[in-house]
Amino acid sequence: MIELSLVGIGTGNPEHLTRAAIRALNDADLILLPRKGSQKAELLELRRLVCADILTRPVTLAEFDLPVRSASGEYLGGVRDWHAAIAQAWAAQITAHLPQGGRVALMVWGDPSLYDSSLRIAARLGAGGMALRVSVVPGITSLSALTAAHGVALNTLGAPVMITTGRQLRDGGWPAGVDSVAVMLDAGSAFEVLDAQGVHIWWGAYLSMPQQVLVAGPLADVGARITALRADLRAEHGWIMDIYLLRR
Structure with missing residues (x-):
């Protein structure tokens, strides 16, 4: 029997780890550390630093190369093939x-x-015949880190919020029936397709890390700045993790 713990570790700050996360990592016999290529070596190093900071007993750390998703073909089919490879x-x-x-x-x-596929990938292990028991340790999300960093509430009084992806926002525009939209996994400033008038944005990159960057303001005023800043940060670090909240 394999007992697999999927441990939420927050957005890169070791102080985000809960006591439950620390306990799960210390109880493990093996911790898997994915390598995502040289441009994202910093992400692997952050995981190493977490282990060095919180492990109180010897635990085997196994690094492996994470398969790369194909950019060609139908999107969902490509993601499923990628998950199978992982x-x-x-x-x-x-x-x-x-x-x-x-x-x-x-x-x-x-x-x-x-917006993480670890649970779906773990289900493939069980479907493939591995005797598997999966547990989840919840973590601080980039969404809560964003609203905390800006000191803003996620929703307005009594109103709903839509959490969506950059791809969905770019393809479908502003979701119907909501005035607050949180956007994750945006490969490139999907807010550019929107009518910016009357829209406010709270944007953040590398949340809770030393290199954290925040921008907020009317989308018409700061949208182009965010797009340029995003490109500069990606070029500087080789990767970027960002998220934003839009409100009409």
Whole structure:
């Protein structure tokens, strides 16, 4: 039996880890550390630093190359193929290091339940015949880190909020029936397709990390600045994690 813990670790600040997250990582026999290429080496180093900071006993750390999603073809089909490849990579590491079973932990940015596919990938391991029990340790999301950094409430009084992706915003425009829209996984300033008049934006990148950057204001005034800043930051760091809240 493999006991897999998906551990939410927040947005890159070791202080985001809950006591439950620290306990889950210390209880593990194996912690999986994905490598995402040289441009994103900083993300691997952050995971290493978390382990160095909180582990109080020897735990095997297994680094592996994360498969790359194909940019061609139909989007959802490509994502499913990518997930299958990641599941195979997890299975290979688990089989190599824990042939008799044991406890595995995988650190997940933010929370495993919000726009993260770790749970879906783990389900593939079980469907593939691995005797598997999965548990989830919730973490601080980039969404809560964003609203905290700006000191703003996620919703207006008694009103709903839509949480969506950059792809959905770009393809479908402003969602009907809501005045507050939180946008995650935006590959490139999807807010540019919107009528900016009367829209306010709260944007943040590298939230809670030393390099955190925040911009807020009327979208018509700061949208172009955010787009340029985003490109500069990606060029400087080789990667970017950002999120924003829009409100009409």
